[in-house]
Amino acid sequence: MKYTQGLYPIISKKAIAAEIYDMTIRCPHIAKAAVCGQFVNIKADGFMLRRPISICGIDKENGTLRIVFEVRGKGTKALSQLAEGQLIDIVAPLGGRGFTLLEKDKKAVIIGGGIGNPPMLPIAQHYGRNATVISGFRNASAVILQKDFAASGADVILCTDDGSAGRKGFVTDALAETLKSGKPDIIYACGPSVMLKRIISQAKEAGVKCEVSLEERMGCGVGGCLVCACRTIRDGEEYYAHVCKDGPVFDAEEVLFDD
Amino acid sequence: MTDMSRLGIDFAGVHFKNPIVPASGTFGYGKEFEEFYSLSELGGISVKGTTGTRRNGNLPPRIAETPSGMLNSVGLQNPGIDHFIAEELPYLKTKDTVIIANIAGSTAEEYREIAEKLDSTDVDMIEVNISCPNVKAGGAAFGVSCEGAAHITSIVRKATKKPVMMKLSPNVTSIADIAKACEAEGADAVSLINTLLGMRIDIRTGRPILHNNVGGLSGPAVFPVAVRMVWQVANAVKIPVCGMGGVSSWEDAVEIMMAGASLVQVGAAIFNDPMVPVKITKGLADHCNEKDIMLRDIVGAVKPW
Numbered sequence: 001m002k003y004t005q006g007l008y009p010i011i012s013k014k015a016i017a018a019e020i021y022d023m024t025i026r027c028p029h030i031a032k033a034a035v036c037g038q039f040v041n042i043k044a045d046g047f048m049l050r051r052p053i054s055i056c057g058i059d060k061e062n063g064t065l066r067i068v069f070e071v072r073g074k075g076t077k078a079l080s081q082l083a084e085g086q087l088i089d090i091v092a093p094l095g096g097r098g099f100t101l102l103e104k105d106k107k108a109v110i111i112g113g114g115i116g117n118p119p120m121l122p123i124a125q126h127y128g129r130n131a132t133v134i135s136g137f138r139n140a141s142a143v144i145l146q147k148d149f150a151a152s153g154a155d156v157i158l159c160t161d162d163g164s165a166g167r168k169g170f171v172t173d174a175l176a177e178t179l180k181s182g183k184p185d186i187i188y189a190c191g192p193s194v195m196l197k198r199i200i201s202q203a204k205e206a207g208v209k210c211e212v213s214l215e216e217r218m219g220c221g222v223g224g225c226l227v228c229a230c231r232t233i234r235d236g237e238e239y240y241a242h243v244c245k246d247g248p249v250f251d252a253e254e255v256l257f258d259d
Numbered sequence: 260m261t262d263m264s265r266l267g268i269d270f271a272g273v274h275f276k277n278p279i280v281p282a283s284g285t286f287g288y289g290k291e292f293e294e295f296y297s298l299s300e301l302g303g304i305s306v307k308g309t310t311g312t313r314r315n316g317n318l319p320p321r322i323a324e325t326p327s328g329m330l331n332s333v334g335l336q337n338p339g340i341d342h343f344i345a346e347e348l349p350y351l352k353t354k355d356t357v358i359i360a361n362i363a364g365s366t367a368e369e370y371r372e373i374a375e376k377l378d379s380t381d382v383d384m385i386e387v388n389i390s391c392p393n394v395k396a397g398g399a400a401f402g403v404s405c406e407g408a409a410h411i412t413s414i415v416r417k418a419t420k421k422p423v424m425m426k427l428s429p430n431v432t433s434i435a436d437i438a439k440a441c442e443a444e445g446a447d448a449v450s451l452i453n454t455l456l457g458m459r460i461d462i463r464t465g466r467p468i469l470h471n472n473v474g475g476l477s478g479p480a481v482f483p484v485a486v487r488m489v490w491q492v493a494n495a496v497k498i499p500v501c502g503m504g505g506v507s508s509w510e511d512a513v514e515i516m517m518a519g520a521s522l523v524q525v526g527a528a529i530f531n532d533p534m535v536p537v538k539i540t541k542g543l544a545d546h547c548n549e550k551d552i553m554l555r556d557i558v559g560a561v562k563p564w
């Protein structure tokens with residue numbers, strides 16, 4: 001049985017930026033089964049649908065998972081009110097396909113936009129100093145996880161849209177420069193679709209393999225209800241794949257975006 | 260171990276070890292949920308609605324949350340009947356549970372073709388969806404008039420000897436009349452309710468949340484409507500009724516059975532808790548053991564004023 005539904009204790013919870021929370025959950029057998037790029041589906045009290053949140057850290061030894069989420073609406077607001085010591089109802093680990101990790105000595109460029117940063121941390125930890133992390137945010141008050149990325153040993157480039165922290169500009173500008181200075185073995189990205197769309201074309205131009213993590217509204221979270229469709233190309237034909245089961249990670253070449 | 264022996268139900272000539280069946284479209288072809296529990300714990304499975312050929316379905320977003328419920332506009336994405344028979348059914352048949360094929364067509368001819376193909380397979384029952392609100396042609400169009408419902412029933416009836424269960428739309432003036440029309444054409448059972456047509460708008464963008472603009476409402480929000488409709492239909496026909504719409508607990512299952520359902524499907528509640536079908540079954544067993552009753556004895560046991 002790959003999936004588990006259960007109530008697990010929150011062993012730490014803190015606010016790490018305005019309306020952004022960092023939580024660690026003790027769930028040993030889920031942590032044991034989880035891989036980088038997967039997500040947990042969380043029940044928010046009083047809401048019909050669970051909220052999908054990426055796994056930001058897997059500690060198999062201590063049997064914990066870490067998640068980082070932003071309050072976007074009423075459901076994530078309710079989740080943000082859970083306190084240390086309380087139980088959280090999760091279904092996990094979900095996602096039929098996580099990130100493909102190459103050997104640690106390969107060169108990786110890892111790009112996170114805003115709340116797309118959390119799932120990128122385990123990738124940075126895998127490649128360590130062979131990784132370049134390009135981490136983008138709206139402004140200084142939205143910046144998260146910089147200490148963690150630095151601790152992974154990766155080379156970190158922080159960008160903000162308004163220049164209030166790190167360099168001013170978009171992650172795609174930083175990617176263009178990074179690609180000029182040498183061709184990595186792989187690019188990973190998670191963030192808003194405009195950003196992903198641009199990165200996919202940059203990767204294609206540079207001839208570098210690229211994986212992206214997608215978001216879509218979900219029902220079951222496991223592949224049973226087909227609501228989380230995203231447009232892809234399969235065997236030369238357009239196919240609506242499902243983010244929860246076929247992803248959330250996809251090869252850049254498979255993904256189609258609306259114009 | 261809970262004693263499950265009081266839950267058996269004979270429904271349209273098919274024996275179910277318990278009356279709890281995941282609803283079509285919420286449970287795929289079951290495989291994914293084997294990662295939570297054995298499918299053999301379920302009374303049956305109503306599989307994803309299947310059409311004559313592969314359908315891609317509607318553009319996303321296909322789901323919107325609502326107070327105590329949700330809207331969906333999947334639009335019958337499915338790999339087509341031949342794929343179902345060749346690739347999904349053999350695996351499902353290795354499970355000790357009743358397999359209900361759920362079918363839909365854009366034309367009467369498409370319903371006939373699918374039913375004929377299923378006739379020579381070992382599915383246990385055919386559920387005929389004449390009530391899907393999310394496809395443009397066919398679908399719900401047949402389910403909203405007595406003539407349309409009767410027509411599809413008679414076509415499917417002639418195409419197969421399998422038990423035929425017509426799945427009814429709640430988006431009608433008198434669901435009891437539609438049920439009677441199906442019964443008259445030889446339906447072995449009816450199931451209800453499919454989803455109620457609804458809509459949500461994102462007030463910041465002015466855009467409907469669903470790309471299809473409108474979609475089907477299900478979940479606890481529709482439960483009282485389902486109970487009422489099951490009760491009306493059960494009083495109008497002699498064939499058995501499979502009830503669904505918002506069932507999320509064993510108490511809900513008892514309630515809809517008291518209204519007249521002898522089989523119960525569970526849909527949207529699975530999204531809130533994938534374990535809910537087995538939790539309901541266990542709750543029903545505890546209830547029957549405690550009260551020293553057979554579950555079938557509560558079917559239609561409501562005492563109306």
Ligand SMILES: Cc1cc2nc3c(=O)[nH]c(=O)nc-3n(C[C@H](O)[C@H](O)[C@H](O)COP(=O)(O)OP(=O)(O)OC[C@H]3O[C@@H](n4cnc5c(N)ncnc54)[C@H](O)[C@@H]3O)c2cc1C
Pocket residue numbers: 039049050051052053054055068069070071072073074075076077115118119214215216217218243248323324
């Ligand atoms: C695979 C995956 C991983 C994610 N990882 C993270 C993460 O690590 N950190 C984080 O902060 N957010 C993440 N998200 C986005 C997060 O799920 C949404 O922000 C959250 O569901 C919004 O819920 P709400 O109640 O606050 O918003 P509301 O707008 O009130 O939600 C209404 C409904 O829409 C759904 N919904 C709204 N926005 C999204 C969205 N962007 N994606 C999917 N469903 C949505 C909700 O789940 C709910 O069903 C992820 C989404 C997916 C699909």
Ligand SMILES: Cc1cc2nc3c(=O)[nH]c(=O)nc-3n(C[C@H](O)[C@H](O)[C@H](O)COP(=O)(O)O)c2cc1C
Pocket residue numbers: 219225227282283284285307308309331333335361388391426452453454476477478479481503504505506524525526527528
């Ligand atoms: C995502 C989703 C997909 C559905 N797909 C189908 C389908 O393919 N065929 C069908 O007959 N009903 C379909 N339904 C309707 C359900 O089977 C059921 O009739 C309805 O949702 C009411 O039950 P519930 O409130 O327990 O979900 C679907 C419902 C949902 C939520």
Ligand code: FES
Pocket residue numbers: 217218219220221222223224225226227228242243244245
């Ligand atoms: S959420 Fe149900 S298939 Fe993806």
